[in-house]
Amino acid sequence: MNRVTNSMTSRTTLRDLNMSLGRLQERQADLSTGRVIRKVSDDPTAAVDAMGIRNELRRADQRSRSLNDAQGWLQTADTALVSGLDILTRVKELTVRASSTGVANPASQFAIATEIDGLRSELLAIANTKYLDRPIFNGTADGAAYDSVSGLYNGNSAVVQREVAPGTVMPVNMTGQQVFGTQGGPTSDLFAVLDRLQTAILASDSTAIAAEHSNLDTATKRLASAAAEIGTRAARIDNLRARADADQMGMSERLSRLEDADIAEALLNVKSSENAYNAALQAAARILPASLLDYLR
Amino acid sequence: MNISGLYSALSGMNAHKRILDVTAHNVANVNTPGYHRQRVTLEPAGVTSVSAVFAGRSQGAGGVNVASVDRVLDELAESRLLRETAMQAHTSLTSTTLDRIEQAFPEPSDIGIAAQLDDFWAGWSDLSTRPDDLSSRTQLLERSQTVIDALRRASVDLDALEESSRESVGRLATDINDIAGRIAELNRTIVGSATSANDLLDQRDLLVTKLAELSGAISRPADGGQIDVYIGGRIIVSGGITQSVREIAGVLQWSSDSAAVTAPASKAAALAETINDTVPRYRIALDAVANELVTSVNGLHFGGYDLTGATGRNFFAPAGVTAATISLSADVAGQPERLAAGEPDPGPVAPGRFDGERARAMAALAGAATGPDARYRSMVSTLGVEVRTAVRRNEIQGQLVQAAANRADSVGGVSIDEEMANMMSAQRGFEAAARVLTAIDEMMGVLIQRTGLVGR
Numbered sequence: 060m061n062r063v064t065n066s067m068t069s070r071t072t073l074r075d076l077n078m079s080l081g082r083l084q085e086r087q088a089d090l091s092t093g094r095v096i097r098k099v100s101d102d103p104t105a106a107v108d109a110m111g112i113r114n115e116l117r118r119a120d121q122r123s124r125s126l127n128d129a130q131g132w133l134q135t136a137d138t139a140l141v142s143g144l145d146i147l148t149r150v151k152e153l154t155v156r157a158s159s160t161g162v163a164n165p166a167s168q169f170a171i172a173t174e175i176d177g178l179r180s181e182l183l184a185i186a187n188t189k190y191l192d193r194p195i196f197n198g199t200a201d202g203a204a205y206d207s208v209s210g211l212y213n214g215n216s217a218v219v220q221r222e223v224a225p226g227t228v229m230p231v232n233m234t235g236q237q238v239f240g241t242q243g244g245p246t247s248d249l250f251a252v253l254d255r256l257q258t259a260i261l262a263s264d265s266t267a268i269a270a271e272h273s274n275l276d277t278a279t280k281r282l283a284s285a286a287a288e289i290g291t292r293a294a295r296i297d298n299l300r301a302r303a304d305a306d307q308m309g310m311s312e313r314l315s316r317l318e319d320a321d322i323a324e325a326l327l328n329v330k331s332s333e334n335a336y337n338a339a340l341q342a343a344a345r346i347l348p349a350s351l352l353d354y355l356r
Numbered sequence: 357m358n359i360s361g362l363y364s365a366l367s368g369m370n371a372h373k374r375i376l377d378v379t380a381h382n383v384a385n386v387n388t389p390g391y392h393r394q395r396v397t398l399e400p401a402g403v404t405s406v407s408a409v410f411a412g413r414s415q416g417a418g419g420v421n422v423a424s425v426d427r428v429l430d431e432l433a434e435s436r437l438l439r440e441t442a443m444q445a446h447t448s449l450t451s452t453t454l455d456r457i458e459q460a461f462p463e464p465s466d467i468g469i470a471a472q473l474d475d476f477w478a479g480w481s482d483l484s485t486r487p488d489d490l491s492s493r494t495q496l497l498e499r500s501q502t503v504i505d506a507l508r509r510a511s512v513d514l515d516a517l518e519e520s521s522r523e524s525v526g527r528l529a530t531d532i533n534d535i536a537g538r539i540a541e542l543n544r545t546i547v548g549s550a551t552s553a554n555d556l557l558d559q560r561d562l563l564v565t566k567l568a569e570l571s572g573a574i575s576r577p578a579d580g581g582q583i584d585v586y587i588g589g590r591i592i593v594s595g596g597i598t599q600s601v602r603e604i605a606g607v608l609q610w611s612s613d614s615a616a617v618t619a620p621a622s623k624a625a626a627l628a629e630t631i632n633d634t635v636p637r638y639r640i641a642l643d644a645v646a647n648e649l650v651t652s653v654n655g656l657h658f659g660g661y662d663l664t665g666a667t668g669r670n671f672f673a674p675a676g677v678t679a680a681t682i683s684l685s686a687d688v689a690g691q692p693e694r695l696a697a698g699e700p701d702p703g704p705v706a707p708g709r710f711d712g713e714r715a716r717a718m719a720a721l722a723g724a725a726t727g728p729d730a731r732y733r734s735m736v737s738t739l740g741v742e743v744r745t746a747v748r749r750n751e752i753q754g755q756l757v758q759a760a761a762n763r764a765d766s767v768g769g770v771s772i773d774e775e776m777a778n779m780m781s782a783q784r785g786f787e788a789a790a791r792v793l794t795a796i797d798e799m800m801g802v803l804i805q806r807t808g809l810v811g812r
Binding site: 063071117118191198199 | 386
């Protein structure tokens, strides 16, 4: 028969108590920190998964900032182009009036030319529209897109793109050339057309006015198609934004499922660990002091 | 009728008094570490063949002898306990060491290296949308410094762990020499002692256990009740003579010939493992993260264009490719306009000043399959598994030690109940012997008082 000595009893009891208390502490930490993975060794697989998700989540966060930025660019461009179209409509009206009033009225021709000059300045201001202090029709070049006097293009033809979905980029800009035409090109750019139009009106050159009128039509079409393009992109961004938000939510949820404690479950665990610990304490309190000594006189 | 019965009774009283003495000793030492209960072995005093008439006051003529007072222990259980205890010293230190390494990498969290790297890449992403904005450039430089600090900090933590392990080896050498000296001293005392050396034996066993924890030592019995103690097959205590060990550059070695001490599972072995394997392994892994970060970022940065239109600059100092030496290159430190965000244009047109494509490519490194983040995660994963295994192993070892200790205790431990029972039986034995003594005394009294009075 095995002997059971006092030191065995106390050693075993102490170890059991320690383990029970340790478990209680762990469960309490679950509850107080609200997290089940506090260090990697708690659950290496889940912890590394969580790190991966944190990384993805951070990138998703950046993408969402990117999307915001893209949205900003596109909205700014959209507003600019729509008001540009309004101005062009007015220019066309004036052109029609200039050709119909005929050559007889130099004063009115002059007034029309002056107004067109003013509208040209407005269009130049639109061409120099900035988003966050950066000209949006300038490609990636520094400085104003168009010289505010000569109307010469300073920018380049570079594409500005934003990451809008994992591994997918979308151009968010249109260069001045795409929107207002290429200088020296077959139909010339809008500002050169307006320059020539003014000269033709002042000179009452109806043939030239008619020629520039058709150039104006081309420019308007160009501007309108640019506006449509921007609008399409903006719609796509809205779509992607909804997707990105859903993705982000999904990722946060996965992360939370991995890392965070289920409060109800954690509470229950604490309670049951507490009960176990109490039971162990009571058992120890009964067993440890008992000995033959209690019954000897 | 002879007088020897008197002495028999007396020997009974003496023997039971001795049992009570030993019981008192056992009870007093119920909580003394390393103490083994002692037991009095009694034997009947031999009856002589000499005629009773001539029987003198000889102990041999009946009664009881205290043959010996012995320690009660199970050699097999004791040696198993010794091995398991040494092993626990090993597993416990290993798990503490790994726990300290794990603390150097607080993951998953918002403050670990992973989070700093995420911030760093996010900085590049911000730069890609605002290459013209000086504040996003400055912020990126600050975030890079944070990553650098985090990597260096982890590297310093590993260094500190190694350093403190080396210091521990120094203290270990002192302790081993001290304990070996005390064992040798006890050897000398025991071989020269005439009386029972039970308590000295317990002390010596306790010292051997301590030495086993430190160095995985084992003992073998030698002449005259002495023991020889071996570490890794080499003798450290031979009777009253000791060999000494010393620590040179964190390595435990024998003083006599500078050969390294090959300690079996124990604190010494765990420390050697920490210094030679664990810490170097994680330092290499951390350095690989730093190296990957420096090379991949520099690779892209070198070909990119900065705000001034210049190219061919490193982001990190190319010489610092370990976690301890990583730093910003002097080309960009404190000069945010020199961060290369621009992609070189393949066409005839130079890249615009506000091009952010290179920065976007840089930000995409965050998700690279073999990028610094992935490497770091794989390192942390390895660490997590290793810590978990070590903690697990230590728990199991704790249970094994407990089982072995209980096993040894079930033979050698003091049970108060048992001692109380022994005490009562000894008490009764003493009382009975005393009663016999009184009875014989009365009988003799009758003889002396009443006989030879015929005719008076």
